[in-house]
Amino acid sequence: MSTTTSNNPNPNPNTPAAPSGPGSTKIAGKLELLSRQNRSQPPLSSSSSARSSPFPTHLGLFAYGTLTIDAVMHTLLDRVPPSTLTSAPGWRAAGLPDLPYPGLVADPTSVAPGRAYNDLTKREWAILDSFENPKYDVVRVTLASGAEALAYIWPADPPALTTTWTVDFIDTEGMEDYLAMCVEFRQDWESQRSKTS
Numbered sequence: 001m002s003t004t005t006s007n008n009p010n011p012n013p014n015t016p017a018a019p020s021g022p023g024s025t026k027i028a029g030k031l032e033l034l035s036r037q038n039r040s041q042p043p044l045s046s047s048s049s050a051r052s053s054p055f056p057t058h059l060g061l062f063a064y065g066t067l068t069i070d071a072v073m074h075t076l077l078d079r080v081p082p083s084t085l086t087s088a089p090g091w092r093a094a095g096l097p098d099l100p101y102p103g104l105v106a107d108p109t110s111v112a113p114g115r116a117y118n119d120l121t122k123r124e125w126a127i128l129d130s131f132e133n134p135k136y137d138v139v140r141v142t143l144a145s146g147a148e149a150l151a152y153i154w155p156a157d158p159p160a161l162t163t164t165w166t167v168d169f170i171d172t173e174g175m176e177d178y179l180a181m182c183v184e185f186r187q188d189w190e191s192q193r194s195k196t197s
Helices: 028-039 070-077 122-131 173-197
Strands: 060-062 083-095 102-117 137-144 148-153
Touching: 060 083, 070 122, 070 173, 083 137, 083 148, 102 148, 122 173
Parallel strands: 060 148
Antiparallel strands: 060 102, 083 102, 137 148
């Protein structure tokens, strides 16, 4: 495995290049709804009851969806953390109905490709945990290397989620909308933090 900080053809996080394809979708309206939902959620901590259990942030994060996109990570964290290309056997990134991002579901016949981020700070964990849909659970997954990482999984019946998600599901315009939502989320997160400190 190799360590890399770029998975996009254009490494400049300010000019994302998201491929278009037959699965592309316009997501502006969906993102407005998601943005409102995220703003209504208080920032989560590692001990928040919104997740299934407290999680140890000394483990890395296995990302398999939009958090594998450099521009998204840079917008949320002000940097693209070093990562390792990897995969999670027994899991699949499933397309979620009417959502631009996937959910990780157990599937013994699949292998979910993704990235392992192993040097996230506590602050970065807090940002990402607040950003992620509160429906996700956080669990340990075993990667192809045998190492463990934490992953946000979708608590749904996998047979109902038959589509496998790829970045092609978001076209260039959709990516611009998604990044704009990320900017708005980060501003709201910082504003909430300043009110509580």
